[in-house]
Amino acid sequence: MAEFGKYKKSLLNETNAELVNARKKRSKRRFWFFTIFFFILIGGFIYFAWYPKFLIKNSYVEGNRVLSTNKLQVSVNEYLNGRFIYILPNRNAFIFIDEDLKKFLIKKHPTIKTVEVTQNVPNDLFIKITERQPHALWCNALPSDCVFIDTAGYAYDIAPYFSKPLFTVYELPGAELTKTVLDQNTFDFSEKVIKGLYGREALVQKVKPKGEGVFEFDILLKDQVNLTYLTTDTSIGADETVLRIFSLLDSEDVLKHSTTSLNKVDVRHGNQVVYTFY
DSSP states (O other): OHHHHHHHHHHHHHHHHHHHHHHHHHHHHHHHHHHHHHHHHHHHHHHHHHOGGGBOOEEEEESOSSSOHHHHHHHHHHHHTSEETTTEETTBTTTOOHHHHHHHHHHHOTTEEEEEEEEETTTEEEEEEEEOOOOEEEEOSSSOOEEEEOTTOBEEEEOOGGGGGGSOEEEOSOOOTTOBSSOHHHHHHHHHHHHHHHTTTOEEEEEEEEETTEEEEEEEOTTOSSOEEEEEETTTOHHHHHHHHHHHHTSHHHHHTTTSOEEEEEEEETTEEEEEEO
């Protein structure tokens, strides 16, 4: 009986070993099957990605006035010739991501404000751009190099040296492309003062932020040849600044000195306006 028990136990061990080996073989076959299937799938996807009929062949750019079409086409092709995750072509019509192209073009050409992209799948790509328009200049004091800024104060292009007489100048250090001249609230204050003064045909030629909310505006008043230098503060507000200037211009003393020009005007002293004549 003892020998029969040993024989039975040995037989069971052999059976278990065979079962374990069979499972291992099945696992290996399954592993290789899925590995080969995975690589076939990946290979098929890569073949599909590079299949010529699915590639964008033509791109058309419109809406540009300052930037040359050739320059923009070169940038578009530079993006399309790139790779998505190092393997897949950006040029594939079904992989192409329009938002990535928009970001690429705006970063490469700050003059571009917006980009609209449409596809005629698979071969044609249509790109419509809107360019920023020059609103003012942002110039360093020394050296006096300048950049164009748009209505949001964003610097987007180098300004030629002859531009100064044609635009309002923000004179402030650090004039560089893709930067904003001032924070939004401060810029809005300045623009509101400029617009308000224009209501009395007064032209602001230069804006000089002095720090801590203090601004100096170089103004050419109506029928004057000399500049008037206005000093104000953001805490006063744009509307109040303009109102104090209008009140001063309508005052008896200024009307009495109509043959001369205002030189310096400071509206920061409560209800009083301090001013001098030339």
